[in-house]
Amino acid sequence: MAATPRPGHPALVPETIPVVVAPPTRKVQDAQRHPRLARELATIRAMVAIYCHDHHATHGDALCAPCGELMAYATRRLDRCVFGDDKPTCANCKVHCYTADMREQVRVVMRYAGPRMLRRHPLLALHHVIDGRREAPDLPAPASRRTRSPSP
Numbered sequence: 001m002a003a004t005p006r007p008g009h010p011a012l013v014p015e016t017i018p019v020v021v022a023p024p025t026r027k028v029q030d031a032q033r034h035p036r037l038a039r040e041l042a043t044i045r046a047m048v049a050i051y052c053h054d055h056h057a058t059h060g061d062a063l064c065a066p067c068g069e070l071m072a073y074a075t076r077r078l079d080r081c082v083f084g085d086d087k088p089t090c091a092n093c094k095v096h097c098y099t100a101d102m103r104e105q106v107r108v109v110m111r112y113a114g115p116r117m118l119r120r121h122p123l124l125a126l127h128h129v130i131d132g133r134r135e136a137p138d139l140p141a142p143a144s145r146r147t148r149s150p151s152p
């Protein structure tokens, strides 16, 4: 009788199984389950595009390399935001998860693109203004602290 292959043994893995590589970001691209995060992503993307197009002669969806890096960084931060869909605008945030350098880069982009958003992306601009008026929440307590019973 043939020996039963162990789980994970190559003989048990058909060659046709596609390798599913998890994308670097997930929540921000799931507009149905995370509409707030998806909208934030659209807003920052629109702002970076306005800035990049006007300063670095790019067009359409294209960004120059540094702006592309900034966008990738902002997308990762957004995806891992501790507030999730209850997030404040990053400008009002009490946590500020960006590094000082990236925060300064985003500030420069927003200062330029912000006033131009109303004309080019009025709906996103309106939502951003409304979101910016909401009170920023405090940092949520870690899950372990929330569920742990008080010590005697």
Ligand code: SF4
Binding pocket: 077, 078, 081, 082, 083, 087, 088, 089, 090, 093, 094, 095, 096, 097, 098
């Ligand atoms: S700066 Fe604040 S709101 Fe923005 S992604 Fe980081 S933790 Fe979330």
Ligand SMILES: [Zn+2]
Binding pocket: 051, 052, 053, 055, 056, 058, 063, 064, 065, 066, 067, 068
């Ligand atoms: Zn650029």
